Amino acid sequence: MPSSKPDPVRHLFVSPSAVALPRWLEAFPKASVVAFGTAVRTLPATALIWFRLDEVRPALEQLAELRKMVGPARIIVLANQPDSEHALPLFSAGIRGYCNAHATAANLRQVARVVQAGGLWIGEALMQRLLASTQTAMARMPATALPHGLANPVIADCLATLTSREQEVARAVSTGSSNKEIARRLGITERTVKAHVGSVFQKLKARDRLHLALIMNGQRPS
Amino acid sequence: MPSSKPDPVRHLFVSPSAVALPRWLEAFPKASVVAFGTAVRTLPATALIWFRLDEVRPALEQLAELRKMVGPARIIVLANQPDSEHALPLFSAGIRGYCNAHATAANLRQVARVVQAGGLWIGEALMQRLLASTQTAMARMPATALPHGLANPVIADCLATLTSREQEVARAVSTGSSNKEIARRLGITERTVKAHVGSVFQKLKARDRLHLALIMNGQRPS
DNA sequence: TTCGACACTGTCCTTTGGTCCAATGGCTGT
DNA sequence: ACAGCCATTGGACCAAAGGACAGTGTCGAA
Numbered sequence: 288m289p290s291s292k293p294d295p296v297r298h299l300f301v302s303p304s305a306v307a308l309p310r311w312l313e314a315f316p317k318a319s320v321v322a323f324g325t326a327v328r329t330l331p332a333t334a335l336i337w338f339r340l341d342e343v344r345p346a347l348e349q350l351a352e353l354r355k356m357v358g359p360a361r362i363i364v365l366a367n368q369p370d371s372e373h374a375l376p377l378f379s380a381g382i383r384g385y386c387n388a389h390a391t392a393a394n395l396r397q398v399a400r401v402v403q404a405g406g407l408w409i410g411e412a413l414m415q416r417l418l419a420s421t422q423t424a425m426a427r428m429p430a431t432a433l434p435h436g437l438a439n440p441v442i443a444d445c446l447a448t449l450t451s452r453e454q455e456v457a458r459a460v461s462t463g464s465s466n467k468e469i470a471r472r473l474g475i476t477e478r479t480v481k482a483h484v485g486s487v488f489q490k491l492k493a494r495d496r497l498h499l500a501l502i503m504n505g506q507r508p509s
Numbered sequence: 510m511p512s513s514k515p516d517p518v519r520h521l522f523v524s525p526s527a528v529a530l531p532r533w534l535e536a537f538p539k540a541s542v543v544a545f546g547t548a549v550r551t552l553p554a555t556a557l558i559w560f561r562l563d564e565v566r567p568a569l570e571q572l573a574e575l576r577k578m579v580g581p582a583r584i585i586v587l588a589n590q591p592d593s594e595h596a597l598p599l600f601s602a603g604i605r606g607y608c609n610a611h612a613t614a615a616n617l618r619q620v621a622r623v624v625q626a627g628g629l630w631i632g633e634a635l636m637q638r639l640l641a642s643t644q645t646a647m648a649r650m651p652a653t654a655l656p657h658g659l660a661n662p663v664i665a666d667c668l669a670t671l672t673s674r675e676q677e678v679a680r681a682v683s684t685g686s687s688n689k690e691i692a693r694r695l696g697i698t699e700r701t702v703k704a705h706v707g708s709v710f711q712k713l714k715a716r717d718r719l720h721l722a723l724i725m726n727g728q729r730p731s
Numbered sequence: 732t733t734c735g736a737c738a739c740t741g742t743c744c745t746t747t748g749g750t751c752c753a754a755t756g757g758c759t760g761t
Numbered sequence: 762a763c764a765g766c767c768a769t770t771g772g773a774c775c776a777a778a779g780g781a782c783a784g785t786g787t788c789g790a791a
Contacts, residue, residue: 462731509684
């Protein structure tokens with residue numbers, strides 16, 4: 288668990304025109320601004336990318352391009368006219384936030400806080416829509432109760448149920464390390480690694496280390 | 510920013526049994542705990558309600574009841590066995606967070622930070638799944654069926670050097686199948702599967718099947 | 732103090748994975 | 762006809778993985 292350390296979050300504005308809206312700069316005076324397509328040196332995964340879409344090109348295409356440039360950094364999309372239908376596929380494509388390009392500086396800072404803390408910012412419009420659908424969902428709820436017994440196989444919330452040591456080895460396994468390598472790195476016996484690995488398998492219902500890797504990476508083992 | 514401001518956020522635990530899990534209390538020592546169904550005076554919209562579901566009742570039904578009690582306060586659902594399919598309708602019903610009931614205190618505090626800032630906490634599993642869905646979908650489909658615009662160049666390059674049979678087994682390996690399973694599915698000997706797998710390893714410079722899976726899923730083996 | 736969770740180690744064993752050594756038949760282009 | 766690639770299979774061999782026993786020591790909660 289990362290303790291609350293000083294916050295060196297890097298902000299990067301990417302827009303087709305290389306100009307930032309005044310409110311961006313007001314919110315993050317020390318941020319950099321680059322034009323879309325400009326080469327960027329690799330960014331830490333903790334960086335925040337504020338991406339203003341080019342309205343005329345397919346959003347997913349732009350996103351794929353951007354992703355190649357910025358690596359694992361978190362992307363927040365700024366849309367001129369937020370649209371729920373538009374936003375959903377973007378989240379599927381991995382963005383962490385979606386908000387109005389004309390948001391106030393205070394709003395933008397709030398979005399940054401949320402995404403930085405590991406959350407998703409789904410935008411005012413989409414949020415409203417989710418909240419609004421409450422009534423309709425509730426209206427037809429009593430009759431059509433959730434399918435309880437025949438629910439799909441559970442994807443456990445991985446890390447939370449593991450001890451810290453187990454998390455360590457689980458991560459190592461999921462990135463392709465062998466038991467022997469893990470043992471050497473952690474300064475313990477290969478036998479102990481096997482013990483942890485076995486325990487992780489049980490808790491996450493993984494059949495072998497490859498399945499574990501798939502689970503840890505958010506995929507469904509076949 | 511360690512933010513020395515006091516925390517005026519009200520936390521309220523609601524569970525069927527009126528007992529809080531130890532880690533809740535560890536995370537929020539000053540919080541209140543009540544049994545589901547207990548009358549609660551109206552709460553400010555900024556309050557956080559941690560709601561542990563009763564596993565035997567329809568979730569949406571419980572949620573509707575809870576909503577009547579707590580008013581506009583933000584609700585976070587704690588699930589014993591988080592399940593993406595299960596979670597989505599809950600978000601449609603207005604909850605602001607969904608996470609594992611066995612999460613650590615640090616995790617719970619992070620969730621609180623995000624929701625408090627106005628964000629959604631969708632849980633590790635669901636988040637992973639969203640982030641991975643695009644990439645995974647592409648990695649799993651046959652090379653011939655890749656959509657024109659969005660093909661992952663890395664994967665495409667890799668697959669190009671493989672024969673069609675090799676691609677078949679490579680995909681199967683990458684989704685967690687064992688040699689035996691692949692053999693059965695393809696109607697060939699396990700020995701033959703090994704031959705193909707070995708050939709794939711050479712071509713893609715993979716050390717073992719787990720590395721192959723990482724490569725095929727667009728990740729960097731450590 | 733007892734109990735349980737955790738980290739750690741051991742031995743024995745089976746299964747799986749992976750790499751050598753081959754070989755055979757089909758198919759294609761020269 | 763011949764060379765070359767592909768799919769297929771066999772046997773042997775060894776390393777890695779994983780399960781099934783068992784055991785030690787620490788630490789904190791009850």
